[in-house]
Amino acid sequence: MVRSDALQNFLDAAFVAFDRFATDIRSRNSIMQLFAQLDVPGETRTSTGKRLPVCERFLGNALETAATNPGLARMVARFKDIEPSMEWKWRSTYDNSASENFLVSHANGMIAGPGGLEERKDLWLGVTLMAPRVRYPDHKHAPEETYLVMSEGEFKQADNDWFAPGLGGSFYNPPGIKHAMRSGNRPLFAFWALRLDETRH
Template sequence: MGRTIKREADLLITDEKEPVKHRLRERGAAERPVELDNFLNLLARAMLHPSASTMASFVAGKVFQKLERTGTLRDKRLHDTGIPSGLEAALQNAIAARDIYAEVAQSVWRLAESLVWIRGRSGPFASLNFEKAHAHSVIVGPGGLEDRADIRVGLTYMEPYSRFPDHVQRFSRAFLLLSPCELSIAGESWISTGIGGVFAAEAGQSFAMRCTTTPLLAVWCHVEEIGR
């Protein structure tokens, strides 16, 4: 058995210290809005593509299986948090790449104004500007456009020349990159990947990412363990 990772050790869980409560609708769930449904379908195509790593497709597959059931849909933004100033430029880079990743980026832009954007905590080896140079948003999950407790589908944005702090993944998490990025997983050497990279970091592994001349934008997802 692996060691238990505390929630606060995972810097992509930004909403609360206590375990999420069960908030799924049992019956009669509403139909998803077209833009949200389109985003999730495009994301599934990208993350389950044959070129994706086996582990990433395994993690993402469990998320999309749960998405066959709809959570509680939110019809308006909870807080007017604004959109990160460099988000449009980051999305334009992905749109220029064409293919399925351009479609994912376009669908993110259509949702962006409805999302709640927050800044997470800093940590070891983060860039000096990190606290003001990044933002997270949950699209599906606690506080998201589709509020539910069993999964999270989120976005992370970082301005150019930013480094995400080293931290430990509490849950196995799959990522789709919509920008160039450098990664370090489980303490291994940094590797570079471009737009369309799909990878996974397993529960209990250390994780860090950074960008240089272009902003970083990543879509990620994981299955929650309710009550933990």
């Protein structure tokens, strides 16, 4: 398997940023293992990129804001190189915990993982963009997850209060925990890294 320089450069920058901002020891372990798994390239998808309307409207602004944090600027720059090849998608399943405007006001981009730029089953590395005033539905999944937040916006774990990690904030979602996010007056932009533990399935 051969990986493009653009994707490799993004992954290198993503590792530096996740490593720099992850404080939870469980995130740190997860990130170390996830990026070690990424040393072995997966299959590259060849389809052309696809943006959703929310990307056209808010991605440029979100990237500009994210890059104002010096610890995120390199990852943002490398992300711009791969983004045109990405296929942004709507989340197909959601319930009434989501805001009414949810569907057309969000986009998920998978970089490495199912349907990603690099197709693989052992991890999911991707990003979510939401327009202002949008609530993502409650959801849960078996893999543990580390977020790297690149904007304003609030997050929720289980039935705890909403919290705002801020630009460069990072937090850990244990396997199976219910979680959600919502934007305020500004777009929400956040990367997520999920490691599938083979022994847990």
